[in-house]
Amino acid sequence: MARRIPPRHQNDPWIRVKIKIKKEDTVKVIAGRDKGKTGRVLQVDAEKGKVLVEGVSMVKRHTKPNPQRQIKGGIAERESPIAISNVMVLTSGGVATRIGYRMEGDRRVRIAKKGGEILDKK
Helix, strand or coil, X not given: CCCCCCXXXXXXXXXXXXXXXXXXXXXXXXXXXXXXCEEEEEEEECCCCEEEECXXXXXXXXXXXXXXXXXXXXXXXXXXXXXXXXXXXXXXXXXXXXXXXXXECCEEEEEECCCCCECCCX
């Protein structure tokens, strides 16, 4: 028997979580087959709760050649998305940390829970 979706999620099967990681952040993988690797965030998918990290979770894709689009055929390696829960943001000192928020004047900035360093540029 199929699992029943609760009424509050009937039309929205993805339960959205607050995304504290942004594009261009440096992150460290804390779980999975690439545990310990670090990389830059290329893309964040808030709806699915996944991030694309440069050089992490590499998979092989078989592509057909397409001369009109200048695509060479063969086996290409590219990144695949991993769950946001499996990565932690790195501070400038290279420490993996969770993220908090604080008001700096009239704007809200992200801070590192370890050390209190401001993570937002500007």
